Amino acid sequence: MSDEANPFESLQSQIDEAANYLDVGGDEIERLKHPERVLETNLTIEGDDGDLERFTAFRSQFNGDRGPYKGGIRYHPQVSRDEVKALSGWMTYKTAIVDIPLGGGKGGIALDPDDYSEAELERLTRSFAKELRPLIGEDRDVPAPDVNTGQREMNWIKDTYETLENTTEPGVITGKALDSGGSEGRVEATGRSTVIAAREAFDYLDKDLEGATVAVQGYGNAGWIAAKLIDEMGATVVAASDSSGGIYNPDGFDPVAAKEHKNETGSVVGYEESDEEITNDEVLTLDVDLLIPAALENAIDADLAEDVAADVISEAANGPLTPAADEVLEETDVFVIPDILANAGGVTVSYFEWVQNRQRFYWSEERVNEELETIIVDAFDALVETYEEHDLENPRTAAYVVAIQRVADAFEEAGSWP
């Protein structure tokens, strides 16, 4: 893993690359490379031992031209101002490529949640929600889960907001538990779009998904669900990894049993159906038909990209390839389904959750999955059309061309304001 690439610079270079194919002025492109605003706040809470501890937290509102800012909140030691800015930009182009009426935002707190008790995390989350309160709202900015956050944190934020505002407004946040106004299908949605996009890519490339070999780097919510669903589609999951290492069996293994092992022991490592223990980098360079990076940014840098042997990559993580890695994979003809499309299922079902919250009318899981399928397939088709029209080398550039044009059109249609 490389930590050399600054994710914000990666985002900006992806935008610059797409700008070559767009009829959008340089001044407007400049605007689309920066967030509209970033909140940086210091949260001080009392630990269980009675001592005070300070945490740095951010919320970046990147672009609201197409609707309320939308994007998750992550808890991770690596959270920084630039990382949050980059992730909020990726959200802007993610909501645009799938054409849902939302903008882009992202937040985070720099900490390792494993070091804190549930009570401490609740105090910290409620303290962040208090700081976020003037910025968020179902028509302003709608946070959601991201790395190391989930239904529990979303429920706390909803409760804090609603209590302080003396209202009920479940659409202020998405990714909630079902009984708190969550949506069917939301937990699985990121992994689901990753495999729908992979299925479409295999079809486009005339490759058979039945029996195709798959490696999954990262076995959190997105990674393990993608593994489970691709297995159900007839592919064979041969490798998986998490922060403790990787497992490999060339004949394949049951991804659900691997997840159960991880639930029991904390890692996929040691899972009995695995033939061999391998490193995270080895998982990323296996000779497989499909690679699913599902962990953090910069998992594959230019050096590692030289060794990538997969035919197709479907990015469940945000920003797993550095721009230099992208260039290498272009040369070696690896078809990369970009994060802003491949993992857009999460925010798409968040959009459905928000719609259901506003209507106070809830959909079946079947309806959620059908509507998700349509949105991801349409977005993939739009990507391919632009990819072919401009004879592009990289599907990522095609996705950005489509997405940036949509944001720029909304900005131009709004006209100027002094």
Ligand code: GLU
């Ligand atoms: N954190 C997810 C993402 O990166 C979901 C965001 C959302 O649902 O708003 O796309």
